[in-house]
Amino acid sequence: GAVVSQHPSRVICKSGTSVKIECRSLDFQATTMFWYRQFPKQSLMLMATSNEGSKATYEQGVEKDKFLINHASLTLSTLTVTSAHPEDSSFYICSASPQWNEQFFGPGTRLTVL
Amino acid sequence: GENVEQHPSTLSVQEGDSAVIKCTYSDSASNYFPWYKQELGKGPQLIIDIRSNVGEKKDQRIAVTLNKTAKHFSLHITETQPEDSAVYFCAASKESSYKLIFGSGTRLLVRP
Numbered sequence: 260g261a262v263v264s265q266h267p268s269r270v271i272c273k274s275g276t277s278v279k280i281e282c283r284s285l286d287f288q289a290t291t292m293f294w295y296r297q298f299p300k301q302s303l304m305l306m307a308t309s310n311e312g313s314k315a316t317y318e319q320g321v322e323k324d325k326f327l328i329n330h331a332s333l334t335l336s337t338l339t340v341t342s343a344h345p346e347d348s349s350f351y352i353c354s355a356s357p358q359w360n361e362q363f364f365g366p367g368t369r370l371t372v373l
Numbered sequence: 374g375e376n377v378e379q380h381p382s383t384l385s386v387q388e389g390d391s392a393v394i395k396c397t398y399s400d401s402a403s404n405y406f407p408w409y410k411q412e413l414g415k416g417p418q419l420i421i422d423i424r425s426n427v428g429e430k431k432d433q434r435i436a437v438t439l440n441k442t443a444k445h446f447s448l449h450i451t452e453t454q455p456e457d458s459a460v461y462f463c464a465a466s467k468e469s470s471y472k473l474i475f476g477s478g479t480r481l482l483v484r485p
Binding site: 261263265291293301302303305308352356359360361362363364365366367369 | 405407409414415416417418419422462466468471472473475476477478
């Protein structure tokens, strides 16, 4: 149980384009989903908290107009990186929470912006 | 704000030996402490967690201990195997927030 999927697992795009990443909880409903960013050999950095049916809460320093988050259902959240630039290249990981505090992570999406 | 410190940053042990990773948290209101294992190129996987109403929890070769007074918790892996090699993250959160505050990670290498 508690399986979270992400799609795509890897994406390469040109600078200036937008990329959408999907996060799904496969066997449970998640009221809350989280989006993280991870640079090589570093810890996870929380970008935003997403609640189903409401606007996401972004962490300080994260541009909400650049990283668009939609949590349309209890099993799906999407992160769209708009007008991507090389500095946005990173490993993006989502997590889903079936209940208070527990978080189960997806396999991550490697984004490379050329 | 809440801060979680994790040590050591790297740990190398011989197969069969034990490994211990320690974390210290700053917010005394924290009451949930999960540990995650992350293999290269993959997302973190929850391996064990503990809540503040218990002092120790064990699952086969993995155990976690919690000292609320000292505000630290530890991961213990016994009889280590090469497949235990990965990066391990501790985290802490409190009842008023869904957020997890992560430690900086420990790279564990188990030498065959």
